[in-house]
Each structure stands twice: as structure tokens, then as C-alpha cells.
Amino acid sequence: MSLDKKDRVPPGQILTDRWPVLHAGTVPRVNLDTWTFRIFGLVEEEKTLTFSEFMSLKRSKVKSDIHCVTTWSRLDNNWEGVLFKDVMDLVKVKPEAKFVMVHAEEGWTANLPLEDLLYEDVIFAHKHDGVELTPNHGWPLRLVVPHLYFWKSAKWVRGIEFMAEDKPGFWEERGYHLYADPWLEQRYRDDPEWNDTGKNTEEYYRTIKARVRKEMAERGK
Numbered sequence: 001m002s003l004d005k006k007d008r009v010p011p012g013q014i015l016t017d018r019w020p021v022l023h024a025g026t027v028p029r030v031n032l033d034t035w036t037f038r039i040f041g042l043v044e045e046e047k048t049l050t051f052s053e054f055m056s057l058k059r060s061k062v063k064s065d066i067h068c069v070t071t072w073s074r075l076d077n078n079w080e081g082v083l084f085k086d087v088m089d090l091v092k093v094k095p096e097a098k099f100v101m102v103h104a105e106e107g108w109t110a111n112l113p114l115e116d117l118l119y120e121d122v123i124f125a126h127k128h129d130g131v132e133l134t135p136n137h138g139w140p141l142r143l144v145v146p147h148l149y150f151w152k153s154a155k156w157v158r159g160i161e162f163m164a165e166d167k168p169g170f171w172e173e174r175g176y177h178l179y180a181d182p183w184l185e186q187r188y189r190d191d192p193e194w195n196d197t198g199k200n201t202e203e204y205y206r207t208i209k210a211r212v213r214k215e216m217a218e219r220g221k
Contacts, residue, residue, distance in 0.1 A: 010182040013073040021136045028105035038159035042097040062121040064146035067182040081125035097162035105156035109169035149180040
């Protein structure tokens, strides 16, 4: 189903052609000679990749819209990199793994349900609109999860940890939403579902995912 641009912008968002730079603290200094990407947690055997090994993985291109919690949205972004599912295929993930903690430079983290990372357009990107990412935008590697608010698309990624239970990442520990669906305006942990489920994350995800799937079906996805 083809959607008009206005139908692709979630409530509370403003469309922009720019790509604002937003982050806390300084931009990390990255040395590609010592850079590694670690896959660990609930896997049969951990795996660590050098930068050249990561860049030798199967490349993919995806196009997606992105929505920042600070209320801007940018449509039709072209990304090039390695799909999450192709990175996951490098290890044997244990069946009890339901969540992932994304680890980035300087201790930055973001938590996500594993099933959300398996979407076809979730990618570890090194290029945006045909140009290599700048350090401000997460070079050399940025996770992109288009269907969630953009803080979940962690910059400067260095690894993924598979977990049986969810736990908050950096911004989530500071009051941001655990799931972050832009169509439901899940910016902070003050929404009714969070309060009604007694802050049990598994029950909470089950509660909101039914609504998320309904919203996506109505939008023709």
C-alpha cells in the first residue's frame, strides 16, 4: 500500500529534510586498528570481529523513515551496511534469548526486544544516502531501527548482548520509554500501559505489542 508523506509522519512529529545532530557528551575517538564488534550473552559461543572482518560481511541496502523523540522526522533515508539478522547468523543464539542490549562506545547502551531487531530493515549502517557516516552520526557503525524512536538506533556500536530478560539501557534508565513506538508517542515511561502493568516488562511488552501490530496493519505495513 502506498502512503502519502503525511501518513508516514507520526503524531507530534515535524517533517524535515535535514538530519539534526543530537547526542550527550563528546564524540568518541575511534581507532579502527583496535576496533572490535563483540557478540555475546546467551549464545553457544561468543564471537568477536575486527573492523575488516565486519566490513567483509554481506552488504545490504535499505530505505526507511526515521523519527526522533525530539519531534523531527526524516523520510526516505538510504542506508548501507549489514542487516542485524545477518550478524545474528554468525552465532547460535540460545532459545531463551528474548532481548538484546546494544553496546556502544563509552558505555552507551540501548535495550530492544529481539523480535524487533529481526525486521527486514534493521541494519548496522556505515553509509547514509550514499555517503559514509560522519562521527557525529555514529561512524564507523550505527544501528538503525526505523520503526522505533531514533534513540534506539544507537551510534558507535561495538557489540550486542543476547539476554533472557529485559533491562533498561542508558536513556531508558533515565526515564525514556522501554519500547519507544513513535506512532503511540511512547517517549517516556508515563504512558497508561506502563502504569497499568505494574512495571513488569514482559507483561508490558505483550500489552503494547498487540496495539503496535494493529497500528502497523492499519498503516499498511
